[in-house]
Amino acid sequence: MVVYDGAEFEPARGNLRSGDVLMLFTDGLVETSEPDISEGMDRLTGEADRYVAAGWDGAAWHLIEKVAKDVNDDRALLLIRRSG
Structure with a gap:
């Protein structure tokens, strides 16, 4: 399934240090x-x-x-935390 055939994305790199948190979420969590x-x-x-x-x-x-709190919108969140 192709949502948008012309989409191009630039890769990003980084490091999670001890105690860092990466949050990935849908727009339904921040839209107003x-x-x-x-x-x-x-x-x-x-x-x-x-x-x-x-x-x-x-x-x-x-x-x-x-x-x-709007359950009719997309609501997804992934938290990745590096411990130790």
């Missing part, structure tokens, strides 16, 4: 009625910061429920 999604991004990252101190058990599910 405003054209600028920075408010939604701030809300998501602010809530994610709270889990740093509290531990990460169930963090993805809790973040989805906290910041994206």
Whole structure:
């Protein structure tokens, strides 16, 4: 299945250091009625910061429920945390 045949993507590289977290999420977690999604991004990252101190058990599910209550929109989040 091809969604958009002309799509081109540039690869990115990086390193996760001990304690770093990579968050991959759908736009349904950060979209608002405003054209600028920075408010939604701030809300998501602010809530994610709270889990740093509290531990990460169930963090993805809790973040989805906290910041994206509209179940009619796409809501997906993957958290990858490097420990030790």
